[in-house]
Structure formats: C-alpha cells, structure tokens
Amino acid sequence: MTDHSLPFRDPQLPFARRTDDLLRRLTLDERIAMLHQFAPPVERLGLGAFRTGQEALHGVAWMGTATVFPQAVGLGATWNDELVRRIGEAVGNEVRAKRAEDDRVGLNVWAPTVNLLRHPLWGRSEEGYAEDPALTSAIAVAYTRGLRGDDPRYWRTAPVLKHWLAHNNETDRDTASSSVRPRVLHEYDLRAFRDAVRAGAVAGVMPAYNLVNGRPNHVSPLLDQQLRRWTEQSLVVCSDAGAPSNLVDSEHYFDTHEEATAAALKAGVDSFTDHGQDSAVMTGRIRDALAKGLIDESDIDTAVRRLLALRFSLGEFDPDLDPYAGAADFDTAEHRALAQEAAEQAVVLLKNDGLLPLAPEAGRTVAVVGLLADACKLDWYSGTLLHRSSPLDGLRERYGAENVVFAEGADRVRLKCADGWLQVPDADGEADTARGAEGALDPALLAGRTDLPPLTCGERATELALVDWGGGVLTLRTAEGRYLSVADDGYVRASADEPGGWVVQETFRLEAVEAVGGPKGLAGHDRGHRLLHVGTGGYVTVAADGVKVADAGERVSAALGTVFDVEVTERGEDAVARAAAAADTVIVVAGNDPHINGRETEDRATLDLPPQQERLWRAAHTANPRTVLVLTSAYPYAVTEAAATLPALLWTAHGGQAAGTALARVLAGDVSPAGRLPQTWYASDADLPDLLDYDIIGSRQTYLYFEGTPLYPFGHGLTYSDFTYSAPSAARERDVIRVSLTVTNTGAADADEVAQLYARAVEPADDLPLRKLIGHRRVHLAAGAGERLEFLVPVTELGHWDVAHGRWTVEPGLYELRAGASSADIRGTATVVVEGEPSGPRAVLERGIEAADYDEQRHTVIVDRSKTDGDAVSPAGECGELLFRRCDFGEGARAVTVSAAGQGSVMVTVEGRSVDLAVPGGEGPYDVRTHEAELTVRGVHDVRVALRGGVRLAHLAFVPGKESS
Incomplete structure (x- = not known):
C-alpha cells in the first residue's frame, strides 16, 4: 500500500528535495535496476514500472494507429516554427492519449533528431530538419516546446534529442569515427543541440552509435564539458539501442563489458538501452563494475537522481496535479486538419x-x-x-x-523456370481477413506470415508488377497489391502490404546468367536470371514444397538458385x-x-x-x-x-x-x-565530398561553404504570387542587431512568403562562411498586402570559434546582412560595423598549440588523446600536413617540444627552418611523450607540421629564448 505521508509524495516540496528523499529510500539493487531502459516497479514504495524511450519523430510511432505528420525533413521544409510547435503539441497529446490506453507507451519521447543534413547521401536524411544549424535549432526548439507543454512545473512529455554527435553516416556507423575539428564542432554540430537545450524544453540526449575523433559518443567527455554546462536543468542521457555492448563487441574500445559500462556511466550515460526488455545483462555488468571498483555508488546515484527527476517532472507522483494526466484524444478533427496543413x-x-x-x-x-x-x-x-x-x-x-x-x-512480368511459371496460389480468402476498415491490408498482420501458402511453379502464370528502386534492388507485387516476401521459415509468399521492417524482406535482385533458351527476357536479353533475396542473401529456389530461399549455409552459392526467364508483358x-x-x-x-x-x-x-x-x-x-x-x-x-x-x-x-x-x-x-528547401540540391554526385568527410570547412560542404553552382540552392522555393522586399535597415542595439524590412505581396494570389536573412563578413578571413542564415520568418499575405518584419540578431551570430585562442569570437569589421527568398535570391542588403579588438595572432609561447586547433589540414584525422579526454592528430595515410596561421613567437623561441604518441615523425617548419623529430613509440597509442629539438624563431609566422607514420600529435610547445644572431 502506498504511503502518501513520505516526503517524496509531498507535492508542496520542491522536486529536488523529493528526489533526494526517494533516492535514499531505494536499495542498491533497486537503484541499479533503474539504470536499464525498462525499470521494474518498486512495489514497497508504490513506484510503477518506467521505460525510457517512445518514438515520436513525426507522430506516435510503433504503438499502432496515430496521426501521421510529414517526415521531419518535410517539417523542416515548412520553415514554420509556430506550425511545428503545434505539431509537437498534438504529438505530445497523442502520446498521453496512447499512454492512457497502453502502459507500454512511454512519456520520455526520443525525438526530435537534430543531426544536421550535412551530406545528402546519408540514409537517415528523412529524420533531420535541415543542413543548417540555425534552421534546425529553430525547428527543434519549436517541436520540443510543443512536446513539453507550457506548464511551468509538469511536462506533457519529456523530449530527448538524437543523436549526439556528428552522426551522418550509416555505413560502418558503429565503428566509423567522425573527424571533427573544433571550428566545425562549435559552429556546426554542437549548435544544433545547444539552442534547444538552452530553451529549456529538452529532457536529455541520446548519444549516436559512431565515434567522434576516435572516441565513442557513449563515453564522450563533451556530455559533461558541453551539454550539461548549457543549463542548470537535470538532463538524462539515454543510450542508443545496443550501443553499450558495441563499446566492446564491435568497437573494441574496451576489453571488458564491465570497463565499458563503467566508462559510459562516468561519462554521463544514465539509462542503458541494451538487450531489449531483458535488464539482467546490463544490471549484471553494473554490479560487476561496482564490485571491481570501476565505479562507486555515487556514480549510480548520480544517474538515478537524474532519472527520478525526469519522472517527477512528468507528474508520475502527482497524478491529481498533473495538468496532462487527464484523458486526451488522438485522431481528432484538429489533428487531421493540422496534418493536412503541414x-x-x-x-x-x-x-x-x-x-x-x-x-x-x-x-x-x-x-x-x-x-x-x-x-x-x-x-x-x-x-x-x-x-x-x-x-x-x-x-x-x-x-x-x-x-x-x-x-x-511498373513493368509487368512473368517468371518461368524449368518446372513452369511462377505462380501465387489462392489464399482461400485469408488475405481478406487481414483487411482493415478502409480496405487496406494491415502490414502488421501480413508481413512475415507463415499461414499463407508459398509460391509454386506450374502451368498458370501470375503476372507481377516489377519496380526497380535503383541499384538493381527491386520489388515484385501481385495485382491485388501484395508484395512477395520471405518469412522466417524461408518460403516466398505474397504476404506483405508494403516493404518494411528492420530487415526488409520484400526486396530482390535479378542476376543475369548465361542463356538457357526460351523467349527474350528482361531488357531483350536472351539470358536467364537468378533471383537473389536481399534480406537473407539467399537465392530463390523452386522446390517440391514451394518456392523458398537457400538455407543460411548455402547462400553464397549462386548455383543453388533457380534460373528464371523473365517475360515482360508490358513495359511501364x-x-x-x-x-x-x-x-x-x-x-x-x-x-x-x-x-x-x-x-x-x-x-x-x-x-x-x-x-x-x-x-x-x-x-x-x-x-x-x-x-x-x-x-x-x-x-x-x-x-x-x-x-x-x-x-x-x-x-x-x-x-x-x-x-x-x-x-x-x-x-x-x-x-x-x-x-x-532545407538542403542544398546538388547537380551531380561530383559535387559531393566523401560521405565520411565531416570537415565542412575544408571540403566546402553545405550552402555555408559550397563554391559551385547547385541545382537548387538552400532555401529555394517558388510560389504562385510575387513578392517585393524593401531595402532592409540594420541598427546595432547593444548586444543585438535590429534588422527591419517590408515584404509585399504584389501578385494576384494570397500566399505565404518565407523571408530569409543571411550574414557574411565583407572581408572574410579564416574561412568564414560565404553566407549564413541568421533569421527567417514565414508570413501569409493577402494579394496587395505588405508586412513589416523585424529580426533581432544577437551580435554573437556573426562570430566563429577562434581556434587560436579557444573561444567564440566576433571579429571587428563590416558585415553584410542580406534579405531574400533563398540563400541565392537576395533582394536587399544592409551593412553593420562591429567594433572591437581583433583577436590577434596565436600566443604560442604562453599557450602552445593544440594539434587539433589547426587552420588547414591535408590527409589527417583527429583521434583520441586518451580514452577519457583530449584530441590528437594522426596522418590519414603515410603523411599528413597541418597549418597554423599567425603564430606569435614574441622576442623569440629557441626550441620546439612536441607531445606525441605512436611511432613516426613530426617535422615542424617555421620561416623556412625545419626540424624533424622522431617519435619512437611507447607503450600504446595513449602513451604521450615529449620530444624537443632546437628551433630559433621570433615574430609572427605560420607554422607547418608534417606528420609521418603512425604518429599521434597532441601538442606543440615552444621554449622561450631569444633568437641567436
């Protein structure tokens, strides 16, 4: 029976005091159990079960029917913060409504995804909002505010941002490392998370599968050094599914799971999503880490305190006071209208x-x-x-x-083999039983079904619709709309309403083989084809008991697949x-x-x-x-x-x-x-850098730096009306710049216009962006109407991360503010002068040079200096180069000291003088040692560094001493 007299049950007390009271009442085992995604109930204290994680990217996902809004990238394309806030509110209400029906629905929602759409070949581009950090931040703030709700004490839902950090590739996503220089980190990737966290509507983040600068995100020091310093609010860090195990199993970053779990907990991970609903494995690792002294109880308590704070904010312990606890509805008329508006x-x-x-x-x-x-x-x-x-x-x-x-x-085809034509047997009406109220087949009922008869070969041919989705990946569908699919038993059936699932079982490839006789086949070739099932990697085979794919041990052998003639009855x-x-x-x-x-x-x-x-x-x-x-x-x-x-x-x-x-x-x-457009549309693949090249500055990526001519630029979009822009005015008001302009609908149709404001330094230095979004506004204007728009732009928006001094800097000088309908369609400009002292050259005698703080690089990659903190730079091949501009040696330096690990050499060149320092290697990649050589120089000069072999350069220092004559 619940004891309501306990302090943690007292709604008059602050959440912090209630959290501390509840924490001290929990046993060690109860606290450890709370660190898994599926936390069990604590019945003696009246606590229910709790799970972190409910997908809600553009509607409630994975929990049955719900209002389905446009994909996240589509929400980004609206450029409408207020609309997205209303969508967040609707999704949050539907989460609450679903929760009232099904306690499996969680109120800690894993949304939105704020990874920037840096590279258009990234498979998960649909999940992000934009390639630009300012637009992404604005949309993310709006969506999370809607999800969170307006009550000052209780939260409608608790949003968690995905995926921390610099995650834009699915290829080798759990083993690839994103090399992210400090400028890109501070100006680009962190920005997308920072603004939403500072806005106060975010409950936490989820680390990404990848590594950043050689270190897995799940043990990233940036969780403490950046994320948790942006706000005084408690933030929960939820691991991605299976990622804690990846630290050992695929990444081999730690030798044991106990070490990995301890490191993740100490780095700031609070909730471990691993091994599904079976918490025993992860809680066992935590207990073992505790027993071995890798963590102590305070590490456990820190994480549990954050999780309890989250639960208090969601009103779990105050159901009578929680303004969102009442029954809510989903699929309302308002939500349907909102989905259409979006x-x-x-x-x-x-x-x-x-x-x-x-x-x-x-x-x-x-x-x-x-x-x-x-x-x-x-x-x-x-x-x-x-x-x-x-x-x-x-x-x-x-x-x-x-x-x-x-x-x-779609192409209409029939497949013939030696035993006859491929055919789909009648399902004896069973497919009809799976039809929903509106006649659509329910994929949850059809995909993976084994009760339908498998395909056979016989005298009667079934005509199939063949769609090639690119790269030779195709689907085959019956006239009734049922896709050929493969179930767990390996048989091919017409049993799916749509392709889907974690491993798609509805995709195939046709592989041409030598001619076997018969009619002309696909594309007019007198050749047969084997049919490869993509999901299993097995070839389709006709057997006496039906059509199936080869067993796991036989999948590598194409000879086991049946050869089909592909007869095209009609080309699409x-x-x-x-x-x-x-x-x-x-x-x-x-x-x-x-x-x-x-x-x-x-x-x-x-x-x-x-x-x-x-x-x-x-x-x-x-x-x-x-x-x-x-x-x-x-x-x-x-x-x-x-x-x-x-x-x-x-x-x-x-x-x-x-x-x-x-x-x-x-x-x-x-x-x-x-x-x-929330992304640049490039004209060809030739415009793209390598997918794993995260240096948007050096490789001139995104609209910020792209120097070519895109097919369609960032921010592009036309209307059925015409709009004029007045000349913008700009005035400095202490720490902000007030920009004003009037937009007028001069066309015959009522329409929306998206006014966009960009900035650039008139005399840019240090590879500043060619253009940078600093404001946007979507407005609806009747034909002939105009509206005065004002943008308040913080002066800091004109700045950049100064690697020479390790701080955010706004360089003095003239800046151009450009208003228009896209990043390329500029209708008017204004200028503003920013005063102040320039940042000046690097004071290398006092601070030295961090290797990762380069201005330019060639053929290098940033790696981890240690498992817990710091960066180093290593050659990406046999040799790499670094450039550090404007290094001030004052009255003179007499020697250079390099701090490096690994084995190779470091050549330092200043003012035409070079010294080559051998790094003989130590006891592993983290054994950083110092090596010194004579190098006399004075004044301000560029420093060039050449790295060879497996060296891992962490730091350069210069020993003061006047240059000899």
Missing part, C-alpha cells in the same frame, strides 16, 4: 514555367502516373495510418474521378505514354520508398533518380509536353535534365496521412506553395 506547407515548388496552378475546369483531364502515384509511404519511425491519401486519391477528389487517368508505370513507360497522351496535363510522381535504398542502416549510393523512373518521366513528356514532375522523397535528387526539360517540378517529403490531398490542393492552386 503537408501543404511542406510542398516546395522547384520550377514553374507557368503551367501551374492547374485549376480544375470543364473538359480538363489529368493523368497521374508514376511508381508513387498511388502510394502513401511510411518510414521506419511512422505510426500506423488511420487515414490514407495518395496523389491519385487527392487528384481524383479535387478534379473528379472521371477526369483523372492513372498508370503506375508504354502504359505511362498511353495515359499521358490521353490527358490534358500529366503529373509524374517519382521518388523513393523510405524502407529501400536509403534509411537507417543504409546510406544511398547516388543522387540520381532510379533509371526506371527516369524512363517514366521521359516517356510522359514525349507523349505530352505538359508534364509536371513531383518528387516525393526523403532526400534530394540530382534531376538536372528533368529540371532543364520539364515545365514544372515540385518536391515534398513523404507527407503523412494527408499527403495526396495536400499535393492536389497545391497543384490546383487552392494553396500557393511556399515550402523552402
């Missing part, structure tokens, strides 16, 4: 030669074609749809079903051309399936649109020049030829439950599009 605002009009808007009128017919024309795609972090609106649905509703012609454009481009020729205007809907070729665990290989989809828009345009291309995707494409050829292009992220309705309203002109 989908409409996320649409970006990339190009329009006057074809749009396409208002419905008598006799007008519209062909909607393409592989996503009748699709409403979900991603890994979506909830289950209560409502579905594909482009075809939306266009039929808006233009009238009788005026809409449809052709998907032919169907598209017929539909296009029969219509007034064609809407081609292309893009990606969020579970295929770019998602969590898988990066993209190219910016190119898949060849099958290229053929479709070309066939449509040949048949009908009035062709619009709509790209519905989680990331950018390099559609250079389409942009040059077609009269109109649009892009939208997968827009959730109202995507089709929203698109139709934009096409028809009911809504003027005003979404803006």
Whole structure:
C-alpha cells in the first residue's frame, strides 16, 4: 500500500528535495535496476514500472494507429516554427492519449533528431530538419516546446534529442569515427543541440552509435564539458539501442563489458538501452563494475537522481496535479486538419514555367502516373495510418474521378523456370481477413506470415508488377497489391502490404546468367536470371514444397538458385505514354520508398533518380509536353535534365496521412506553395565530398561553404504570387542587431512568403562562411498586402570559434546582412560595423598549440588523446600536413617540444627552418611523450607540421629564448 505521508509524495516540496528523499529510500539493487531502459516497479514504495524511450519523430510511432505528420525533413521544409510547435503539441497529446490506453507507451519521447543534413547521401536524411544549424535549432526548439507543454512545473512529455554527435553516416556507423575539428564542432554540430537545450524544453540526449575523433559518443567527455554546462536543468542521457555492448563487441574500445559500462556511466550515460526488455545483462555488468571498483555508488546515484527527476517532472507522483494526466484524444478533427496543413506547407515548388496552378475546369483531364502515384509511404519511425491519401486519391477528389487517368508505370512480368511459371496460389480468402476498415491490408498482420501458402511453379502464370528502386534492388507485387516476401521459415509468399521492417524482406535482385533458351527476357536479353533475396542473401529456389530461399549455409552459392526467364508483358513507360497522351496535363510522381535504398542502416549510393523512373518521366513528356514532375522523397535528387526539360517540378517529403490531398490542393492552386528547401540540391554526385568527410570547412560542404553552382540552392522555393522586399535597415542595439524590412505581396494570389536573412563578413578571413542564415520568418499575405518584419540578431551570430585562442569570437569589421527568398535570391542588403579588438595572432609561447586547433589540414584525422579526454592528430595515410596561421613567437623561441604518441615523425617548419623529430613509440597509442629539438624563431609566422607514420600529435610547445644572431 502506498504511503502518501513520505516526503517524496509531498507535492508542496520542491522536486529536488523529493528526489533526494526517494533516492535514499531505494536499495542498491533497486537503484541499479533503474539504470536499464525498462525499470521494474518498486512495489514497497508504490513506484510503477518506467521505460525510457517512445518514438515520436513525426507522430506516435510503433504503438499502432496515430496521426501521421510529414517526415521531419518535410517539417523542416515548412520553415514554420509556430506550425511545428503545434505539431509537437498534438504529438505530445497523442502520446498521453496512447499512454492512457497502453502502459507500454512511454512519456520520455526520443525525438526530435537534430543531426544536421550535412551530406545528402546519408540514409537517415528523412529524420533531420535541415543542413543548417540555425534552421534546425529553430525547428527543434519549436517541436520540443510543443512536446513539453507550457506548464511551468509538469511536462506533457519529456523530449530527448538524437543523436549526439556528428552522426551522418550509416555505413560502418558503429565503428566509423567522425573527424571533427573544433571550428566545425562549435559552429556546426554542437549548435544544433545547444539552442534547444538552452530553451529549456529538452529532457536529455541520446548519444549516436559512431565515434567522434576516435572516441565513442557513449563515453564522450563533451556530455559533461558541453551539454550539461548549457543549463542548470537535470538532463538524462539515454543510450542508443545496443550501443553499450558495441563499446566492446564491435568497437573494441574496451576489453571488458564491465570497463565499458563503467566508462559510459562516468561519462554521463544514465539509462542503458541494451538487450531489449531483458535488464539482467546490463544490471549484471553494473554490479560487476561496482564490485571491481570501476565505479562507486555515487556514480549510480548520480544517474538515478537524474532519472527520478525526469519522472517527477512528468507528474508520475502527482497524478491529481498533473495538468496532462487527464484523458486526451488522438485522431481528432484538429489533428487531421493540422496534418493536412503541414503537408501543404511542406510542398516546395522547384520550377514553374507557368503551367501551374492547374485549376480544375470543364473538359480538363489529368493523368497521374508514376511508381508513387498511388502510394502513401511510411518510414521506419511512422505510426500506423488511420487515414490514407495518395496523389491519385487527392487528384481524383479535387478534379473528379472521371477526369483523372492513372498508370503506375511498373513493368509487368512473368517468371518461368524449368518446372513452369511462377505462380501465387489462392489464399482461400485469408488475405481478406487481414483487411482493415478502409480496405487496406494491415502490414502488421501480413508481413512475415507463415499461414499463407508459398509460391509454386506450374502451368498458370501470375503476372507481377516489377519496380526497380535503383541499384538493381527491386520489388515484385501481385495485382491485388501484395508484395512477395520471405518469412522466417524461408518460403516466398505474397504476404506483405508494403516493404518494411528492420530487415526488409520484400526486396530482390535479378542476376543475369548465361542463356538457357526460351523467349527474350528482361531488357531483350536472351539470358536467364537468378533471383537473389536481399534480406537473407539467399537465392530463390523452386522446390517440391514451394518456392523458398537457400538455407543460411548455402547462400553464397549462386548455383543453388533457380534460373528464371523473365517475360515482360508490358513495359511501364508504354502504359505511362498511353495515359499521358490521353490527358490534358500529366503529373509524374517519382521518388523513393523510405524502407529501400536509403534509411537507417543504409546510406544511398547516388543522387540520381532510379533509371526506371527516369524512363517514366521521359516517356510522359514525349507523349505530352505538359508534364509536371513531383518528387516525393526523403532526400534530394540530382534531376538536372528533368529540371532543364520539364515545365514544372515540385518536391515534398513523404507527407503523412494527408499527403495526396495536400499535393492536389497545391497543384490546383487552392494553396500557393511556399515550402523552402532545407538542403542544398546538388547537380551531380561530383559535387559531393566523401560521405565520411565531416570537415565542412575544408571540403566546402553545405550552402555555408559550397563554391559551385547547385541545382537548387538552400532555401529555394517558388510560389504562385510575387513578392517585393524593401531595402532592409540594420541598427546595432547593444548586444543585438535590429534588422527591419517590408515584404509585399504584389501578385494576384494570397500566399505565404518565407523571408530569409543571411550574414557574411565583407572581408572574410579564416574561412568564414560565404553566407549564413541568421533569421527567417514565414508570413501569409493577402494579394496587395505588405508586412513589416523585424529580426533581432544577437551580435554573437556573426562570430566563429577562434581556434587560436579557444573561444567564440566576433571579429571587428563590416558585415553584410542580406534579405531574400533563398540563400541565392537576395533582394536587399544592409551593412553593420562591429567594433572591437581583433583577436590577434596565436600566443604560442604562453599557450602552445593544440594539434587539433589547426587552420588547414591535408590527409589527417583527429583521434583520441586518451580514452577519457583530449584530441590528437594522426596522418590519414603515410603523411599528413597541418597549418597554423599567425603564430606569435614574441622576442623569440629557441626550441620546439612536441607531445606525441605512436611511432613516426613530426617535422615542424617555421620561416623556412625545419626540424624533424622522431617519435619512437611507447607503450600504446595513449602513451604521450615529449620530444624537443632546437628551433630559433621570433615574430609572427605560420607554422607547418608534417606528420609521418603512425604518429599521434597532441601538442606543440615552444621554449622561450631569444633568437641567436
């Protein structure tokens, strides 16, 4: 029975006192148990079970039906902070509503993802908001404020930001290290987290799987040195799933799990997400670490105190006072309208030669074609749809079903083997039992089913729709809409409504083999094909008891796979051309399936649109020049030829439950599009750096530094109206700059405009950004109306991280403030003078030089100086180079000292004088030792350092002493 007289139950006491009281009442075993994601109840004190982690990226995920909003990158494309705040509020309310029905739903939500969209080939681009830290911060602050709620004491939900830190690759994501120089760290990656934490609506962060500068994020000293110094509020750090074990199993950073667990706990991880709901493994490791003296009880208490503080803030112990504890609703009329509003605002009009808007009128017919024309795609972090609106649905509703012609454009194929034709047996009505209220097959019921009969080969052929999603990865689907899938028993069945799951079981590859006779096959080749199942790596084989994939031990042998002839009964481009020729205007809907070729665990290989989809828009345009291309995707494409050829292009992220309705309203002109690109759209793969190159300054990445000509620039987006900007005015007011301008709608249509404000130093030094977003505002203006906009810009926004002095610096000088409709469409400028003392050269005699504080580098990588703290620099190959500009040696130095580990050499060159210091190696990579050589120099000079071999340079120091004559 709960004792309500205990101090921790007293709502009149501050949370801190109540937390301390409850903490001291818990036994050691009870405290250790709380460190796992699934904390058990403490019945003697009346505490219920608690779990950290509820996915809520763009709606409640993984817990059944919920309102599905546009993907996060689509929310970023709205550039509308207030809209996103309302979405956060709606999602938070639905979390509460689901919690009232199902205690498995947690109130600690793992959202939003604030990793910056640095590289467009990153598989998880759909989860972030933008490539820019300021825009990402603004959207993240808005979403977390909505999730958190406005009550000063209690939280609606407790948001955790993902994924700390510098995480933009799925390739080798648990073993790859992001080399992040201090400027990039402070100006770019930390910024995305910092503003949201300082805004007070964030409950914590989740470290990423990767390493940063050679050290796993789950033992990052930055959790203490940065994150927890940004706020006095208690923050919880929740590990990513399985990451604590990765410290030993894949990263081999520690020898034992006890060492790894202790290091993570001491670094600041509070909640361990590992081994699913089985907490015994992790709690056992914590007990063993305690027994071995690797941690003490105070380390455990620190983490438990943070977790208890989180639970108090969520009202767990004050249900009668918690303003969010009452029954809430989901799928309300307001939430449905909000989902549609968000989908409409996320649409970006990339190009329009006057074809749009396409208002419905008598006799007008519209062909909607393409592989996503009748699709409403979900991603890994979506909830289950209560409502579905594909482009075809939306266009039929808006233009009238009788005026809409449809052709998907999938190739229609039949597969033949020596035993006959591949066929899908009748399911005896079982598929119908899995249909939901609106007739859609429930993927939770169909995917992985083993009660349906497997495919066979016989006299009757089943025609299948073949879609090539790029890179040779394809899906096969029956006329009834059921995808071929492989269940745990290895048999192939038509049993999935959509591709999905952690390991997608609905994707295949066709591998050509030598001719086996028979009709011409795919692409006209007289060759057979083996069918490889991507999910298992096994080849599809026809056996007496049905079609299956090879067993695990046989998957490497292609000879075990059945050889099929692929007979194409209709090519998709032919169907598209017929539909296009029969219509007034064609809407081609292309893009990606969020579970295929770019998602969590898988990066993209190219910016190119898949060849099958290229053929479709070309066939449509040949048949009908009035062709619009709509790209519905989680990331950018390099559609250079389409942009040059077609009269109109649009892009939208997968827009959730109202995507089709929203698109139709934009096409028809009911809504003027005003979404803006949250990422640079590059013209080709040649514009991209290596995926693992995190030095955005040195490799000139993102709109901040890119010196080429993009296909579409950051912030780009057109409308159906015209807007003029007055000349902006700028005035310094102590620590802020007030920028004012008027935006006027000079067109005939009511529309939104997104005014954007950028800054740049007129005489930039030290590789400052070419342009930098410092403000944005989305406003709705009636035709002919204008509005005066003001931006209050902190002067610090003009600054950068000064590696020479280890601080944030705003250099004095002239700065240009540029207002416009995109980063490239500038309509007016103002200038402001910032006064003050310049930072000056490096005082190397007093401070020395940290190796990672370079100004330029070639062929180097930043590594960990020790397992707990510090950076060093090592050659990425045989030799690497560092440049340190403007080093002040004052009256003179007589020697240089290098602190380094590893084995190799360090050559230091100043004013044409070089010394080469051998580093003979010590007792491992962290055995940093000092080596000194004579080097006489005075005055201010650049310092160049060449690194060879396996050396790990940590620090340079210079011994004072006048230069000899």
